[in-house]
Amino acid sequence: MGLTSETTVYVMAALAAVCVGLLVWSWPRFARQGLRQVFGRLLAIGTTQVVMIAAFACWLNSSYQFFGSWGELFGRVETAPVGVTQAGGGGTGPVNGVAVKGAPVQPAGDEQLSRVSGLPTGPAAVNGRVESVKVIGRRTGVVDPAFVYLPPQYFQKAYQRQRFPVIVALSGYPGSIFNLAQHLRVSQTAGELQKSGRMQPTVMVMIRPTIAPPRDTECVNVPGGPQTETFLAKDLPDALKSAYRVGHDASAWGVMGYSSGGSCALQLAMRDPHLYTTAAALSPDYRVKDDPTTGSLFGSGPDRTERMNGHDLMWRLKHLPVPQVSVLVAESKHGERGYPQTQAFIKAVKAPMRVASILPEHGSHNFPTWVQEMPPALTWMNQQLTFPQDVVPRHHKKGAVVADPPRHGPDPLRADGPEPTRTATTRR
Numbered sequence: 001m002g003l004t005s006e007t008t009v010y011v012m013a014a015l016a017a018v019c020v021g022l023l024v025w026s027w028p029r030f031a032r033q034g035l036r037q038v039f040g041r042l043l044a045i046g047t048t049q050v051v052m053i054a055a056f057a058c059w060l061n062s063s064y065q066f067f068g069s070w071g072e073l074f075g076r077v078e079t080a081p082v083g084v085t086q087a088g089g090g091g092t093g094p095v096n097g098v099a100v101k102g103a104p105v106q107p108a109g110d111e112q113l114s115r116v117s118g119l120p121t122g123p124a125a126v127n128g129r130v131e132s133v134k135v136i137g138r139r140t141g142v143v144d145p146a147f148v149y150l151p152p153q154y155f156q157k158a159y160q161r162q163r164f165p166v167i168v169a170l171s172g173y174p175g176s177i178f179n180l181a182q183h184l185r186v187s188q189t190a191g192e193l194q195k196s197g198r199m200q201p202t203v204m205v206m207i208r209p210t211i212a213p214p215r216d217t218e219c220v221n222v223p224g225g226p227q228t229e230t231f232l233a234k235d236l237p238d239a240l241k242s243a244y245r246v247g248h249d250a251s252a253w254g255v256m257g258y259s260s261g262g263s264c265a266l267q268l269a270m271r272d273p274h275l276y277t278t279a280a281a282l283s284p285d286y287r288v289k290d291d292p293t294t295g296s297l298f299g300s301g302p303d304r305t306e307r308m309n310g311h312d313l314m315w316r317l318k319h320l321p322v323p324q325v326s327v328l329v330a331e332s333k334h335g336e337r338g339y340p341q342t343q344a345f346i347k348a349v350k351a352p353m354r355v356a357s358i359l360p361e362h363g364s365h366n367f368p369t370w371v372q373e374m375p376p377a378l379t380w381m382n383q384q385l386t387f388p389q390d391v392v393p394r395h396h397k398k399g400a401v402v403a404d405p406p407r408h409g410p411d412p413l414r415a416d417g418p419e420p421t422r423t424a425t426t427r428r
Helices: 006-030 035-064 177-183 186-195 228-243 260-271 304-310 313-319 339-348 367-382
Strands: 105-107 129-136 143-150 166-170 203-207 253-258 278-282 326-330 354-358 424-426
Touching: 006 035, 105 228, 129 228, 143 177, 143 186, 166 228, 166 260, 177 186, 177 203, 177 367, 186 203, 186 367, 203 228, 228 260, 253 260, 253 367, 260 278, 260 313, 260 326, 278 367, 304 313, 313 339, 326 339, 326 367, 339 354, 354 367
Parallel strands: 166 203, 166 253, 253 278, 278 326, 326 354, 354 424
Antiparallel strands: 105 129, 129 143, 143 203
């Protein structure tokens, strides 16, 4: 039985009911005086409570997919197969699907995907498609599941030689790609915005930053440990570029997330603006620090303070050159505790960096709030990313490579809007 299967939930619920029934039936025997009876009562109550909590935890995990398997729950993480290298040159995968076996993007099971509601169905050229894949990091050896939403234009003949912008969506901790697809509705929202003309055709990649569950690595390259930043900043873009028709320049790449995934999005954009030029963070933190779920993220020794400062965004804005990126932050004025920190971050940003914000009056640190913030966040990100960025070369009969000239002027598919200012604010 899989950890997330309904069978596991039903079995645990039945076991909890049996334990309660046995406790009630046997209680008169334990009511007598004596040491054995006291220990019997404690054991019976403790066993029943543990089984009930386990049943509830299985139901909760099945609903929100915090851990996808028993192996993840107990810290056994899949590793990359030996000999896997990045596809290159003529080794790229098909233009309308994932790469062939041995490439850094490979097909994965659709058990989680089949449970997501509202995904596109029918002809891909009309409604788009969501694929379940696993991404294999060439540098890090990480194997991470992902959902990839491909817009209808990706499959249409008129766009067959064009590369599409990409938005990488990151889950919080200990979230999963199921949360991004089912509860945050990443692909559904993007599809609706694109159909209404408020968003250009964009590839949406849903992935979790928790590459070594159950440990929370907070998008940090842990000394001697998981290299999460390298995977998300290097391995993931390289893998996607090898398998899909996506932009090769940073101006076509954005990253977003909620909670710790939002913190990660800001970290990725600000630490290396040549990888992601746009980031949107829903309810983020602005400093990475150690806690019981992370363990020691920065190691020890004389470089520890420097590594910690490098992941403190307020420290970076004060002491380091400001990166040329555009970021959006979202935090509720009432109901979320991070509003003062968000205001301080907005005030600290200076040119050439640009910041926009979504600051609702009320909200909580939960999916209903983030779902409301998704449409304006994606619309804003859309205005920052370029499309079409470049074209896939075509070959003449004699082998000469010819590419279409770049498109000039406003793109009719792009939802153009005013240039964001440093304090531009979107309110709902």
